[in-house]
Amino acid sequence: MTTPLVDARGIVKRYGPTTALADGRITVLPGESHALVGRNGAGKSTLVGILTGLQAADGGEVRFDGEPAPPLADRDAWRRKVACVYQKPTVVPELTVAENLFIDRQPLRRGFISWRRLRAEAADLLATWDVRVDPDARTADLAVEDRQMVEIARALSFGARFIILDEPTAQLDKREIERLFTRMRALQDSGVTFLFISHHLQEVYEVCQTVTVLRDARWITTAPVAELPRRALVEAMAGESLESLSEQAVTVGEFDRDAPVLLEARGLTSPAYTDVDLTVRRGEVVGLAGISGSGKVELAESFAGLHTPTGGIAQLDAERLPFGDVRAALDAGVACVPRDRHDQGLVSGMSVGDNATLSVLDRLGRSGFVGTDRRRGVATALIERLGIHTEGPDQPVSDLSGGNAQKVVMARALASDPRLLVLINPTAGVDVKSKESLLARVDSARRDGVAVLVVSDELDDLRRCDRVLVLFHGRVVAEHPAGWRDHELIASIEGMDHHG
Known part of the structure; x- marks a missing residue:
């Protein structure tokens, strides 16, 4: 059996009287693209916060490569394990690509930043992961998909091989989405593992091998995408079988269809x-x-x-x-x-x-x-x-x-x-x-x-x-x-x- 790259079990998280996660679970194998789906409020964001070390769970455990997750205070250790690319950019728009890639860890020469080495290391890093972006470009001028790739490259440079993509296609058009998926597949072939969060279930079928469904703060199912018909996936998210739905329609007070x-x-x-x-x-x-x-x-x-x-x-x-x-x-x-x-x-x-x-x-x-x-x-x-x-x-x-x-x-x-x-x-x-x-x-x-x-x-x-x-x-x-x-x-x- 392959050791899971990430294994979270029995995760509980409460905020005051609200239970954001009652039973969060996810097991991600090395080298796969794993989808996490669920309707708004299902607990996806809470689980991501715990998997990235941004918040502590009240119960349950998270393991990376079979080892317990690092202490919350050890940010460097978390960066070597996992990174999340959010819908909203976490790069500094006014800085260049190279400056963003090595922010707070610029190469120094005699106590000063070595701009030549910074550009060279940035170019090397981008080339290693086949990210075709000019290191001297201002990040604000990049297309959304290129900015996402810069964020992924930055995460990989810390040693993380587990990347969470949170609604990565929300601001992309069809051609850009295709390009992002092509890049994801290439990175997967190079040993990168993705957790893909999307409301576009069509995309789950295009780019992921496994899917986990959360509903009402609980784990519902994990299944190979190829074996889960779309109807069954929607049922898992909606929380009822299609048979039980026939009793569900609410009668609405008739309004006058000829009203002005x-x-x-x-x-x-x-x-x-x-x-x-x-x-x-x-x-x-x-x-x-x-x-x-x-x-x-x-x-x-x-x-x-x-x-x-x-x-x-x-x-x-x-x-x-x-x-x-x-x-x-x-x-x-x-x-x-x-x-x-x-x-x-x-x-x-x-x-x-x-x-x-x-x-x-x-x-x-x-x-x-x-x-x-x-x-x-x-x-x-x-x-x-x-x-x-x-x-x-x-x-x-x-x-x-x-x-x-x-x-x-x-x-x-x-x-x-x-x-x-x-x-x-x-x-x-x-x-x-x-x-x-x-x-x-x-x-x-x-x-x-x-x-x-x-x-x-x-x-x-x-x-x-x-x-x-x-x-x-x-x-x-x-x-x-x-x-x-x-x-x-x-x-x-x-x-x-x-x-x-």
């Missing part, structure tokens, strides 16, 4: 999405789904005035939507629950009441003066309407739990009586009860004749929708009417029933 169109977008284009056509009728809830980098969030944020598309138009109630201006979008009848309640949703130094009424201050008073009693009345009504657990409108919003804080953000969105409600990951990081309460607000907005757009990674959020549009690489590639099965939607999101 409230939101209409034609040919919307930006760096994040391309040529999107979209309509939402009065009282209709439309979901936007897709992996990270699909363009779904940027598209939704554009309607709320956070971005300006480079092409196309959108109309709300037959009037042009103002792009790039949040206040103007609000005045036009758009309200938004943003993706990050801490950074974009709440003013932490203010009270619950102040936060809930921020969007409607102009309606609560005249000539810039807001009547305190009037504001308290509106805030109290919103607190009751959303069931926010608080001592009252004067309590600091920073005291609230995640679920109640999110309800305050939702309350503010509803306070302006919008015609279009844009919800971005509306139930992220909230408990089950708060989730139900927030989703019930979607139903009441629907009954009030509001057009609702829901962007989410959570399938439960999307079940309330009359239809779900799936974006892939910035384009709408599929539409699922209400009553879809989990495996169908996941297959669309992961790019398995369309290629492009």
Whole structure:
């Protein structure tokens, strides 16, 4: 039996009351490309953090080549074992390739950096691993795939032969992906082992020999890719057999299919999405789904005035939507629950009441003066309407739990009586009860004749929708009417029933 290059068993990791990994396991053999897949929140990032020595597990063990993993404090020992190339670059863009390759360990001559030796050693290293990049090029000027290869070469120069690639193809086009895969295969032939993390299951079949599936913070299965049909892989990720799925469809309140169109977008284009056509009728809830980098969030944020598309138009109630201006979008009848309640949703130094009424201050008073009693009345009504657990409108919003804080953000969105409600990951990081309460607000907005757009990674959020549009690489590639099965939607999101 070959000794595994990496063997992690029974990994447990908790953050306060949250269990990020309950049973993480992975065994990677030397020289293979091993895929790690799972839906958002399955525990992949936590496992990678433990495999790279960035955090300690609360339980379980990690071994490299049969030996226990180094102590967390010994960074050099970890660098000799493993490296991770993330979506976001860890190179310094303003430095040259050579400087990045040997950062903090430049060759010295009489106490000074020897630039000649630095360039020569960089050229040697790049040649050894067949990375065709100019050592004197500024890293910021490199294509994404070349920058990734520089990061891989830097990791290999420490002696690591186990490279984790975290969503390496997210920013690449088809030709660049092919080139990356060709380079991966060549490095594999030279004795490099890869852990490949991707949401594009199609790629797993193209480049990996083995796949491990995590779901709900647990190891589910490890199997040779060639022996695992795609359907079985999606089932393992979704957590149910196709037979049990027939009972799963949620009935959605019938909306009037002849209701007038409230939101209409034609040919919307930006760096994040391309040529999107979209309509939402009065009282209709439309979901936007897709992996990270699909363009779904940027598209939704554009309607709320956070971005300006480079092409196309959108109309709300037959009037042009103002792009790039949040206040103007609000005045036009758009309200938004943003993706990050801490950074974009709440003013932490203010009270619950102040936060809930921020969007409607102009309606609560005249000539810039807001009547305190009037504001308290509106805030109290919103607190009751959303069931926010608080001592009252004067309590600091920073005291609230995640679920109640999110309800305050939702309350503010509803306070302006919008015609279009844009919800971005509306139930992220909230408990089950708060989730139900927030989703019930979607139903009441629907009954009030509001057009609702829901962007989410959570399938439960999307079940309330009359239809779900799936974006892939910035384009709408599929539409699922209400009553879809989990495996169908996941297959669309992961790019398995369309290629492009």
